[in-house]
Amino acid sequence: MQFSIGVEYALHCLTYFVDTPSGTTIGVKELATFQGVSETYLSKIFTKLKKAGIVRSMPGVKGGYELARHPGKINFWDVIAAIEGTQPFFQCAEIRQKCILLEGKDNDPKNCAPCTINVVMLEAEELMRDHLKSKTIAWLNETILSKQKGQHEEGVNWFREALNRR
Known part of the structure; x- marks a missing residue:
């Protein structure tokens, strides 16, 4: 089992919204620049976060996400x-049913x-x-x-300055 790097980017990005003044949005461009990641890649992540109701988007020149x-x-x-989906990590293939000892015993309790x-x-x-839900x-x-x-x-100040330049 391995989570994609998209989960890590999403978690890091979401922390930047915590100290943002209410009503202020952050654009994917600023987030991508700050993280050193492609704007296109991060945009796909934020589309998933929006679909899951974690962030919402605001249109316009000073639009972005909150x-x-x-x-x-x-x-x-x-x-x-939101990023990986909810598919179980392990999917039992019931390989025990193919054991030679079970031939002809399909109805055995x-x-x-x-x-x-x-x-x-x-x-x-x-x-x-449950542990991940507690964090x-x-x-x-x-x-x-x-x-x-x-x-x-420093990160909070960087975003403040980036948002003021918009």
């Missing part, structure tokens, strides 16, 4: 689901029990999903601020 919900109500799983491997994988996925964009912003205050403030 958070559609409070940062404390947007969790990591919301972002992952012992063969109808859930696949133990699948059960374990689904439990693990649920634990991970929000607000939490991420606070954590970054507490560990990298100077760099965080």
Whole structure:
């Protein structure tokens, strides 16, 4: 299992909206420049975030995106689901049904029990999903601020200046 780099870009970008004054939008161009990533690539990510109701877009010369919900109500799983989809990580192929010992025993109740491997994988996925749901964009912003205050403030100032140049 591996999340795409799009998830990382999305999470980083969403933190920049937390300290943006209410009613202020940030354009994909500014976000892409700041992150050092293609504007086209980031635009695709923001289309997915918008479709998921995480951000909303504002048209116009000074248009862009803003958070559609409070940062404390947007969790990591919301972002992952928006970018990657909600397909299970493990998909049981029921290969045990092809075992030679089961030939002619398709109706045996012992063969109808859930696949133990699948059960374990689904439990693990649920634990991970619950953990990711417990971490929000607000939490991420606070954590970054507490560990990298100077760099965080530089980022906030960079966006302020970029938005003033529009």
